[in-house]
Amino acid sequence: MDAQTANHLLVSLLVKPLLMLALLGMLYGIIRKQSAAFKHFVLLLGILGLLTIPILAAVLPGIDWHRLPWVGDLALAMDQHLLAWMQLLPSWFGENVAWLLGIYFLVALWIFYYRALGWIALAYQSRRAQEVTDTALCEQRDQLCELLEIQRKVSLKIARDINSPQMWGDWHPVILLPREALLWEPDKQLSVLLHELGHVARRDWLSSQVVAMTCAVFWFLPPLWWLANTLYDQAEMACDDLIYRLRDKHLAYAQSLLQLAGGETPVSDEPVLGIRGHSAIYWRIHAVLDKRRPRQPVAMESGQYWFLSAAFILVFTASIQIIPLQPVPGLDESRREEIPLPLDVPAAVAEEQFDWQHLARLRQVQTPVPAPIPVEEIHIRVEPAAFVTQESMALERTPLNRPVIQVQGYLPIQTHIPEYPPTALARGLEGRVVVEFTIDTAGNIQDPQIIERPDTYAFDKTVLSAIKKSRYQPQMFDGQPVILRGVTEEFIFRLEDPAPKRRR
Numbered sequence: 001m002d003a004q005t006a007n008h009l010l011v012s013l014l015v016k017p018l019l020m021l022a023l024l025g026m027l028y029g030i031i032r033k034q035s036a037a038f039k040h041f042v043l044l045l046g047i048l049g050l051l052t053i054p055i056l057a058a059v060l061p062g063i064d065w066h067r068l069p070w071v072g073d074l075a076l077a078m079d080q081h082l083l084a085w086m087q088l089l090p091s092w093f094g095e096n097v098a099w100l101l102g103i104y105f106l107v108a109l110w111i112f113y114y115r116a117l118g119w120i121a122l123a124y125q126s127r128r129a130q131e132v133t134d135t136a137l138c139e140q141r142d143q144l145c146e147l148l149e150i151q152r153k154v155s156l157k158i159a160r161d162i163n164s165p166q167m168w169g170d171w172h173p174v175i176l177l178p179r180e181a182l183l184w185e186p187d188k189q190l191s192v193l194l195h196e197l198g199h200v201a202r203r204d205w206l207s208s209q210v211v212a213m214t215c216a217v218f219w220f221l222p223p224l225w226w227l228a229n230t231l232y233d234q235a236e237m238a239c240d241d242l243i244y245r246l247r248d249k250h251l252a253y254a255q256s257l258l259q260l261a262g263g264e265t266p267v268s269d270e271p272v273l274g275i276r277g278h279s280a281i282y283w284r285i286h287a288v289l290d291k292r293r294p295r296q297p298v299a300m301e302s303g304q305y306w307f308l309s310a311a312f313i314l315v316f317t318a319s320i321q322i323i324p325l326q327p328v329p330g331l332d333e334s335r336r337e338e339i340p341l342p343l344d345v346p347a348a349v350a351e352e353q354f355d356w357q358h359l360a361r362l363r364q365v366q367t368p369v370p371a372p373i374p375v376e377e378i379h380i381r382v383e384p385a386a387f388v389t390q391e392s393m394a395l396e397r398t399p400l401n402r403p404v405i406q407v408q409g410y411l412p413i414q415t416h417i418p419e420y421p422p423t424a425l426a427r428g429l430e431g432r433v434v435v436e437f438t439i440d441t442a443g444n445i446q447d448p449q450i451i452e453r454p455d456t457y458a459f460d461k462t463v464l465s466a467i468k469k470s471r472y473q474p475q476m477f478d479g480q481p482v483i484l485r486g487v488t489e490e491f492i493f494r495l496e497d498p499a500p501k502r503r504r
Contacts, residue, residue, distance in 0.1 A: 002098065002195045011057070011202060012053060012054045012058070013054060014319055016051060016318065017218055017221060017224075018223075019317060020050055020053065020314075021221060021223045022223075023046075024047075025227070027046070027388075028042070029043065033294075034294060035241065035293075035294040035296045036287075039299050039303070040234035040235050041303065042232055043173075044207055044231060045306060045310040046227070047214055047224070048214065048229065049314045050211060050217075051213075051214050053314070053326075056087055056319070057316065058063065060315065060318055060319045072492055077188045077503050078498075079388055080254055107219050108217060111212075111219060111387055112213075115213075115216070116214055125161070126159075126168075126174050126176065129157035129158060129159040129160075129176055130158050131157055132157060132177070132182075134160055134182060136186070137156065137182070138192075140189060140194055141154060143428055145197060147196065148197055148200075150197060152171065152172070152200070154173050155173070155463060156175050157175070157177070158176075158178075158181070159178065162176055163178050164177070165177050165196055167199050169205060170203060173200045173205070175197075175200075177192075179483060188259075190246070190249065191249060191252055191256050191455050193240045194242055194243060195240065195242070196239070198242045200253075202238065207235075208231075208235070209229050212228070237287050240284055240288050241286060241287075241295035242294075243288065253288055256280070256287045257284055258259065325457075394445055412471060412473070413443065413473050414469075414470055415470055416466040416467075416470050418459075418462040418463050418466035418491060419462050419466075420493060421459060423458050424456075424458045424459060425495075428495060429456055429459075430454075431456065432452065432453075432492050432493075433450060433452055433463050433492075433493070434450070434452035434488055434490050435448050435451070435467050435489045437488075437489075438485045438487065439472045439474070439487055444471060445467055445468055445470060445471075445472070459491070459493055463491050467489060473488075
């Protein structure tokens with residue numbers, strides 16, 4: 001696997017999902033005082049957005065974040081820290097890709113298989129269950145379906161091997177009740193049915209299964225599992241809040257929760273939604289009895305606003321290229337269209353607030369074109385490092401190649417020659433690196449970007465570090481310093497064979 005493919009997989013499956021989860025966690029902290037239905041809606045949007053990030057990243061055109069005007073210095077600072085591991089991690093990833101993919105698919109398929117077994121067990125359990133024939137209980141179901149505006153047919157069944165109410169299914173939802181449900185008081189039956197039908201009205205079973213599939217795809221992200229459990233808790237509390245649609249029924253509902261808490265706890269990994277839920281009974285009872293908690297559902301206008309905001313953030317996150325100094329196709333052509341320059345002129349003078357040529361015609365001023373700068377060659381002798389030349393140290397009579405760094409471009413007043421990278425020396429790498437930058441009115445370097453490089457990132461860090469330390473002579477026009485854009489410097493890294501020794 002090449003470095004570009006490895007970088008794309010790492011960014012699409014690890015870096016960008018982690019950024020989305022961090023943003024979702026901060027957003028959840030901001031809305032923690034909102035209603036449970038609203039928090040469930042926001043968490044669901046964020047978690048489902050993770051599934052679309054790899055697809056959108058492969059389809060949408062990339063946005064180079066290094067070109068954004070408000071991240072220039074930040075991008076350069078981050079690149080200096082990211083370049084080191086971004087050069088090593090893809091190579092390690094490519095060497096171990098078979099093992100990594102094997103472990104990933106083994107865990108993901110096991111989660112899918114376990115979930116499928118739960119569906120099969122629920123279908124078998126529902127087939128063995130008996131339809132409820134109690135007239136009063138069926139009338140309560142129909143009245144609550146009308147109250148919650150449920151148009152689908154809801155099956156109500158009695159199962160022998162369960163001890164708490166459960167609900168599963170979306171197109172044909174099924175509510176399973178324990179055998180003792182027929183002996184419950186009417187208020188308790190009403191509160192239990194209202195909770196389970198609340199899951200049907202909110203389509204919580206379908207959303208919970210999609211969230212479970214997202215966890216299976218991104219099983220290696222622990223924050224996702226925590227947010228998924230939080231989403232399940234908010235779904236249960238949102239259904240508990242529906243009890244306030246019935247007058248003076250919240251006390252009986254809290255008593256029902258307390259009675260169900262004394263039984264045996266069901267398996268939380270089964271793909272069902274029950275009145276016990278995934279959240280602690282104590283907190284649910286406390287939330288039901290707290291009349292000051294917000295309980296309103298998600299309004300249509302609010303839902304549309306958050307959906308559009310989530311779509312914008314998702315598209316931006318999937319499109320942006322956060323790989324440091326990633327080459328963009330057509331970069332040279334676009335720059336030539338923006339700043340037309342002769343090929344033999346190494347630097348271009350640009351002005352921000354006025355037209356240079358128009359002002360020159362008005363003042364009858366001819367701007368001299370700087371003469372070509374002769375090529376300056378600087379020979380650097382590099383002592384072999386212990387971790388680089390372990391094999392060469394054993395052969396004392398074998399001379400090392402002599403690295404040469406050639407700099408060509410605009411004449412600076414303070415030059416810093418980059419060091420030959422030890423990794424490039426060890427691997428015998430040579431190449432040509434071209435940097436484009438802006439010279440401000442004080443002669444300092446602004447926004448350096450590498451526009452040409454060999455098939456390696458080994459020289460990027462040392463070139464950017466050297467160019468930032470250099471200083472140039474400010475250009476004057478009519479006695480005022482001006483800003484120069486599109487200035488380029490060329491660095492040529494090559495290894496020369498040592499000169500042959502004379503025989504005595």
